[in-house]
Amino acid sequence: MEISELQKVASQVRRDIVRQVHACQSGHPGGSLGCTDLLVGLYFDQMTLKSDESGKRVFDMNGTGEDLFFLSNGHISPVFYSVLARSGYFPVAELATFRKLNSRLQGHPTTHEHLEGIRIASGSLGQGLSVSIGAAQAKKLNNDNSLVFCLMGDGEQNEGQVWEAAMYAPHHKVDNLVAFIDLNGQQIDGPTEKVMNNRDLGAKYEAFGWKVITMQGNDMADVVSVLNQARELSGNGQPIMVLMYTEMGAGVDFMMGSHKWHGVAPNDEQLAAALAQLPETLGDY
Amino acid sequence: MKKYTFTEKKDTRSGFGAGMQVLGQTNPNVVALCADLIGSLKLDAFIKENPERFFQTGIAEANMVGIAAGLTIGGKIPFATTFANFGTGRVYDQIRQSVAYSNKNVKIACSHAGLTLGEDGATHQILEDIGLMKMLPGMTVINPCDFNQTKAATIAVAEYEGPVYLRFGRPVVPVFTPADQKFEIGKAWMVNEGTDVSIFATGHLVWEAIQAGEILAEKGINAEIINIHTIKPLDVEAVLASVKKTGCAVSAEEHQVNGGLGDSIAQVLVQHHYVPLEYVGVNDSFGESGTPAQLMEKYGLNAASIVEKALKAIERKNA
Incomplete structure (x- = not known):
């Protein structure tokens, strides 16, 4: 897809994010907005995904023969739900049910409600990289040469399980795995360097044996280019880690650059101000 | 027996x-x-x-x-x-x-x-x-x-x-169960049919329950012994059929009494058919170093404990 077309999708996804969070007055807009370009780049350009003969998106849990994406930092569910709906997994209108009673769009993603496109529950942090490794190793056993992608937060790097997984993947040469860390420098209690300093994540992952590359996560051209680079680097005996520099709240000026909008919903006025900055490109739900 | x-x-x-x-x-x-x-x-x-x-x-x-x-x-x-x-x-x-x-x-x-x-x-x-x-x-x-x-x-x-x-x-x-057994998840195994007390045992305590059954038989007590290998889903039907016949029960497990097999059985009894139940298990305690046999004896997880609790359950039934 052309970069300009991907940017149009991203604008609509950002509208979906702030509208979902506003409608239930809860959820996590900041990280969702920051990771929008990556998820759009993955689902609308990079990933090979299954469709039926009529072009309709189909979902099966095993995902054999298609690329898989796992969201480890499950709190940014609004961007995940929007991208899944906009790429055809379930009706866009269902976004209106986000975080409401009897919805399939739970606060954090789950397979429990059988929402198409979701393969694991996430929300309790630090587990997605392990799950992604397992899915990647299953692909190898199945002689399936498609890729597994996994997104984590930078605050999430505080979790010990992440480092168990970081040690395992290079040891077992899980080279069909591309992981991303959303480096927005923010977590709930403040800047990551003040809450728990991750210091040099690139040096850490390199020392563990990963191939580390970087991405400007809010520059769609760079997102597309680095995703292509990551695929080219796969299959060389090393897992790939993409340090993705983003701005929390990207696309909505007053939500950017602060941890304040990690888990806060906009009021009516703020919603209007946010939507005024985000052109409606594919039609609101 | x-x-x-x-x-x-x-x-x-x-x-x-x-x-x-x-x-x-x-x-x-x-x-x-x-x-x-x-x-x-x-x-x-x-x-x-x-x-x-x-x-x-x-x-x-x-x-x-x-x-x-x-x-x-x-x-x-x-x-x-x-x-x-x-x-x-x-x-x-x-x-x-x-x-x-x-x-x-x-x-x-x-x-x-x-x-x-x-x-x-x-x-x-x-x-x-x-x-x-x-x-x-x-x-x-x-x-x-x-x-x-x-x-x-x-x-x-x-x-x-x-x-x-x-x-x-x-x-x-x-090793006392058949080598060619078919294992059915959720289906209790009737070890010994009896009429006086039901002993529901799991894991290593099943063999101890069999030993207890022999000791009880010498005392003229006919114990029904059931192996609950699947704690969840519990074979509720087997539990109820047994206690309706015997009128009292003992649970036996190598586990805390809080939250183990005995509590699962107690839920069934209090909801569907109340009978006295005695627990054989560890009573709100951590273990310690020792040989397995020493520990099972010290913490009351053996045939002797099952016999004692069976007699108590029968006494409560008859009280």
């Missing part, structure tokens, strides 16, 4: 290893993971015959559970293995979110459960794992009683679709 004899003693974990060897040969989707305890889990044969289907995780149980969940996406049937303490309590949230809530076809298969782990002491002797696992929605909990039953259970859980906790142990114990 039906007569049970044994010609050899074997550890239940070797039953697991034997079951895994069969699965390695018969089910290409079965894979195994282990957190640096291959020898203890008796996985050598499976690994030797299927090296590409084994994943060494190192001493990293949380990661192991997550990888197991991921392997199911792709159709694998992973057995995540370690000691029961590290495979349940240490990784409760990983099992809760990535396995149970995500409804993944992961088998958490753990050895060295309970006091009979022995000399390593309380840090390793988990007595809370049945309770932890049975509380998780959708989790099946199985605690077989000897080598043959553990082997059969291992093969059976691979055929069952859904998360399972399979619990077994370290010491050698009598």
Whole structure:
């Protein structure tokens, strides 16, 4: 897809994010907005995904023969739900049910409600990289040469399980795995360097044996280019880690650059101000 | 009292290893993971015959559970293995979110459960794992009683679709169940039909219950002994049919009385058919170092304790 077309999708996804969070007055807009370009780049350009003969998106849990994406930092569910709906997994209108009673769009993603496109529950942090490794190793056993992608937060790097997984993947040469860390420098209690300093994540992952590359996560051209680079680097005996520099709240000026909008919903006025900055490109739900 | 004899003693974990060897040969989707305890889990044969289907995780149980969940996406049937303490309590949230809530076809298969782990002491002797696992929605909990039953259970859980906790142990114990048994998940096994008291036993306590039954028979008491190898889902029908006949019951398990098999039975009794119930289990205590036999005696997990509780249950019934 052309970069300009991907940017149009991203604008609509950002509208979906702030509208979902506003409608239930809860959820996590900041990280969702920051990771929008990556998820759009993955689902609308990079990933090979299954469709039926009529072009309709189909979902099966095993995902054999298609690329898989796992969201480890499950709190940014609004961007995940929007991208899944906009790429055809379930009706866009269902976004209106986000975080409401009897919805399939739970606060954090789950397979429990059988929402198409979701393969694991996430929300309790630090587990997605392990799950992604397992899915990647299953692909190898199945002689399936498609890729597994996994997104984590930078605050999430505080979790010990992440480092168990970081040690395992290079040891077992899980080279069909591309992981991303959303480096927005923010977590709930403040800047990551003040809450728990991750210091040099690139040096850490390199020392563990990963191939580390970087991405400007809010520059769609760079997102597309680095995703292509990551695929080219796969299959060389090393897992790939993409340090993705983003701005929390990207696309909505007053939500950017602060941890304040990690888990806060906009009021009516703020919603209007946010939507005024985000052109409606594919039609609101 | 039906007569049970044994010609050899074997550890239940070797039953697991034997079951895994069969699965390695018969089910290409079965894979195994282990957190640096291959020898203890008796996985050598499976690994030797299927090296590409084994994943060494190192001493990293949380990661192991997550990888197991991921392997199911792709159709694998992973057995995540370690000691029961590290495979349940240490990784409760990983099992809760990535396995149970995500409804993944992961088998958490753990050895060295309970006091009979022995000399390593309380840090390793988990007595809370049945309770932890049975509380998780959708989790099946199985605690077989000897080598043959553990082997059969291992093969059976691979055929069952859904998360399972399979619990077994370290010491050698009598092998008294048939080698060719068919293991039915959720179906209690009638060890001995009786009329005076129901003894519901699981795991290593089943053999002790049989010994207790013989002692009670000498006293003229006809004990019904039922092996509850599947704690969840509990065979409610078998429990009720038995207590309606005997009018009192004893539960016996190598586990805390809080939250174990006995509590599952008590729920059934208070809701459907109240009879006196006496518990044989560890009473709100940690274990300690010692030989398995010494510990089972000190903490009251043996035939003598079962006899004592059976007599008490009968006394309460007749009061």
